[in-house]
Amino acid sequence: MNFSNQTPDLVNRKAPLEIQGDEFRKLGYQLVDKIAEFLDGLPQRPVTTDESPRAIRKLLEPDILPEHSSPANDLLDEAADLLFDHSLFNGHSRFWGYITSSAAPIGALADLLAAAVNPNVGAAVLSPIASEIESQTIRWIADLIGYPRTCGGLLVSGGNMANFVCFLAARKSKATWDIKDEGMSAVNQRLVVYASKETHTWIDKAAELFGLGAKSVRWIATNANQQMDMSALEKQIMADRAENHLPFLVVGTAGTVSTGAVDPLPEIAAICRKYDLWFHVDGAYGAPAATLPDASTELVGLREADSVALDPHKWLYSPLEAGCALVRNPYHLVETFSHHPDYYNFDGIQEDPTVNFYEFGLQNSRGFRALKVWLGLRQVGREGYIQMIGDDIALAQALYKAVGNYPTLQAVTQNLSITTFRFVPLDMPNDDPTSVESYLNKLNEELLNSLQKSGKVFISNAVVEGKYLLRACIVNFRTTLSDVEVLPEIVISLGSKLDSEIRPKSLQPRN
Numbered sequence: 001m002n003f004s005n006q007t008p009d010l011v012n013r014k015a016p017l018e019i020q021g022d023e024f025r026k027l028g029y030q031l032v033d034k035i036a037e038f039l040d041g042l043p044q045r046p047v048t049t050d051e052s053p054r055a056i057r058k059l060l061e062p063d064i065l066p067e068h069s070s071p072a073n074d075l076l077d078e079a080a081d082l083l084f085d086h087s088l089f090n091g092h093s094r095f096w097g098y099i100t101s102s103a104a105p106i107g108a109l110a111d112l113l114a115a116a117v118n119p120n121v122g123a124a125v126l127s128p129i130a131s132e133i134e135s136q137t138i139r140w141i142a143d144l145i146g147y148p149r150t151c152g153g154l155l156v157s158g159g160n161m162a163n164f165v166c167f168l169a170a171r172k173s174k175a176t177w178d179i180k181d182e183g184m185s186a187v188n189q190r191l192v193v194y195a196s197k198e199t200h201t202w203i204d205k206a207a208e209l210f211g212l213g214a215k216s217v218r219w220i221a222t223n224a225n226q227q228m229d230m231s232a233l234e235k236q237i238m239a240d241r242a243e244n245h246l247p248f249l250v251v252g253t254a255g256t257v258s259t260g261a262v263d264p265l266p267e268i269a270a271i272c273r274k275y276d277l278w279f280h281v282d283g284a285y286g287a288p289a290a291t292l293p294d295a296s297t298e299l300v301g302l303r304e305a306d307s308v309a310l311d312p313h314k315w316l317y318s319p320l321e322a323g324c325a326l327v328r329n330p331y332h333l334v335e336t337f338s339h340h341p342d343y344y345n346f347d348g349i350q351e352d353p354t355v356n357f358y359e360f361g362l363q364n365s366r367g368f369r370a371l372k373v374w375l376g377l378r379q380v381g382r383e384g385y386i387q388m389i390g391d392d393i394a395l396a397q398a399l400y401k402a403v404g405n406y407p408t409l410q411a412v413t414q415n416l417s418i419t420t421f422r423f424v425p426l427d428m429p430n431d432d433p434t435s436v437e438s439y440l441n442k443l444n445e446e447l448l449n450s451l452q453k454s455g456k457v458f459i460s461n462a463v464v465e466g467k468y469l470l471r472a473c474i475v476n477f478r479t480t481l482s483d484v485e486v487l488p489e490i491v492i493s494l495g496s497k498l499d500s501e502i503r504p505k506s507l508q509p510r511n
């Protein structure tokens, strides 16, 4: 519809969003120059700027939808400055919070290239080369971790979605009725899933959203190393069968979100075989470490799983977003997700079948996430990943050792590339352990907040056996030993200052 009085010139149409080659080139060069400078200067910047949401919002005023056009070079310049000056940088060498990696620069360029061509990787006919690159990426990720390359799989937005895809395939495969036709209410029998208490919260969402209900999750106890207790698992399965519930899925975690613990995967596989259950491994964080020549037997057990979730945007260092679901038998994905509506003409020919990724997961139209993962794998190869993942683990181990050299720090756990510890002042009284523990939790929580705001380093927290811990997760190819070695001093300096300010009188040293 044309609201102006002029007749539109549809022959020489000039769309306001179009940017012609020469201008695009100029804008692109300018932006890439700025990004290169930003990446070089990252070490000199604070990890984060500790500004309030209100202050940040103010930068975006006036909050009025633009009515008219603006020059693209000004906009890109301004957007780059906003991002460079008001972000938290997970690409900084001293960022070790949560499980977010430094992003490979080739991934940033890959995203630009993917967006420029903009294939819709929902159907092969809409993305001929992109669909094949995604298929190859899936095979290579499987090769990397030693999973069968004949598996099915696809790239999704992250770990939650990858686990959901596998969860849904497991539900379809193991329900004893036609769950797609009849839904969850057809049978008066509860489908039951088993996961350790350390499992990431995706399992809550999956149980709630996919019709099982939160009560269907059996939270299996863990041992002193935060690994699933196998006898508790088997006991619970037998109890549920005796109650006429329908156990269908066991989730093993390869690198728990809090401490990086790896469940005893080969033993879980054996229990799943014994009771005919789907064995899923949440390897969102730790699965890539299975490529290391000295990977533990426990971790390598992921090769026996019916499905594996793994996040390239964690330990393959892809820029956000990139998760990956692998399912041993591709048929289970198609059986769960495929539909063939009349308005699709995607089937191709029988002698040379196409891969239509919309049939493998929840999305229909899909972006070309695979390109950044594929280019990362090609740029450094398995060798490069072995080096980077191995170095991250060695640095986390060095941190654990360094922490042990300070009397006011208590090293608590070290698994994969996660180290946890806490600050414990030397002069705490020893006659009231309950009050001391409660104060140490408060002190370390406040210490974490101060550390995060300081901009000097960024770590996160874990709670293990009721203890509030500081947690460094190194999935960062920019981190060096000197970065890691400054952490204890920073923690002690901030911790001592805080302790002198907030310790209650009742816990002060008595003369």
Ligand SMILES: Cc1ncc(COP(=O)(O)O)c(C=O)c1O
Binding pocket: 098, 099, 157, 158, 159, 160, 161, 200, 202, 253, 255, 256, 257, 282, 283, 284, 285, 311, 323
């Ligand atoms: C073990 C594990 N599973 C799943 C997830 C969720 O991944 P995402 O945040 O990419 O959805 C995480 C995130 O840290 C994780 O550590």
